[in-house]
Amino acid sequence: xxxxxxxxxxxxxxxxxxxxxxxxxxxxxxxxxxxxxxxxxxxxxxxxxxxxxxxxxxxxxxxxxxxxxxxxxxxxxxxxxxxxxxxxxxxxxxxxxxxxxxxxxxxxxxxxxxxxxxxxxxxxxxxxxxxxxxxxxxxxxxxxxxxxxxxxxxxxxxxxxxxxxxxxxxxxxxxxxxxxxxxxxxxx
Numbered sequence: 001x002x003x004x005x006x007x008x009x010x011x012x013x014x015x016x017x018x019x020x021x022x023x024x025x026x027x028x029x030x031x032x033x034x035x036x037x038x039x040x041x042x043x044x045x046x047x048x049x050x051x052x053x054x055x056x057x058x059x060x061x062x063x064x065x066x067x068x069x070x071x072x073x074x075x076x077x078x079x080x081x082x083x084x085x086x087x088x089x090x091x092x093x094x095x096x097x098x099x100x101x102x103x104x105x106x107x108x109x110x111x112x113x114x115x116x117x118x119x120x121x122x123x124x125x126x127x128x129x130x131x132x133x134x135x136x137x138x139x140x141x142x143x144x145x146x147x148x149x150x151x152x153x154x155x156x157x158x159x160x161x162x163x164x165x166x167x168x169x170x171x172x173x174x175x176x177x178x179x180x181x182x183x184x185x186x187x188x
Contacts, residue, residue, distance in 0.1 A: 002148050002157055004060045005034070010160075011145060012058045014167025015174075022180050028052065043132035043140065053178075054090060055140040056170065057129045060157065061147045068150040069104025070095060073130060073142040076110045078122035080134050086177070087130075087139030094143055094173030101165055103146055103153070143170060 009031070016027040028050040030042040037045070046052040061067070074091035077084045091108040099105045111126040118124050118135075125131040133140025145166050146153035156162045174180070 002060075002154055004062070004148055007060050007148070007157055007163060008058045010163045011167045011170065014164045015056075015058070015170040016167075018168045018171035019174060021182070022175060023182055025180065039128040040132055043129065043136055046133065046138070046140075047136040052138060054086070054138055054174075055129065055133045056090075056094075056174065057140065057142045058170065059142060059144050061144040062149040063147060065149055065151060067147050068153050069106040070098035070146060071106035071144045072098075072108045073111055073127055073144070074108060075130050075134050075139055075141075076112055076123065076125050078112075078124070079118035079120055080137065083134050083137070083139040087141055090139060090174065090177040091141050093177040094141075094170055097169035097173040097176075098143075098145065098166070101162075101169055106144075 012029060013032075016029060019025050019027050028045070030037050030045050042057070043055060046055045061071070072091035072095045074087035075083045088108065095105065095108050112123040113126050116124040125134060127142055129142060130140045146157055148154055148157060
């Protein structure tokens, strides 16, 4: 009975609510309802008109019933290396928060394509949200909060209070990565 898109939106709304407690932080959502935007469209919005500093893509994982836990994907070191370290730090900060909620630590990860390359000939990031964000000049990450296919993770995801904890964990990780405190400024 759990639907990923609905869970993702709730987590994102809780994350936004938490982040907006920091004065000067602006959070833009690429969706606030049931409409679908393609990956390139999401990055285009983040780039212009939002002029985002980072794009955080919120997801729930699915695989075999045995797979569980949280993992975060971040940009590789290729092509525009200036987004790698901030993306890696952001991924680690969010992962730390998710693991502190009791989710299994599946680590932070880079996923490259096999044959596709960036304009300089280096291996591309596999995930479009990361690849297009890198091409636009800012880090994009993918947060996989838990596995909807795992009975234990799914039981947690069925609880509104846990979805709120996930959103707050994402926000706390973002705040930690960017050294935010009440009154800091960043566009997400």
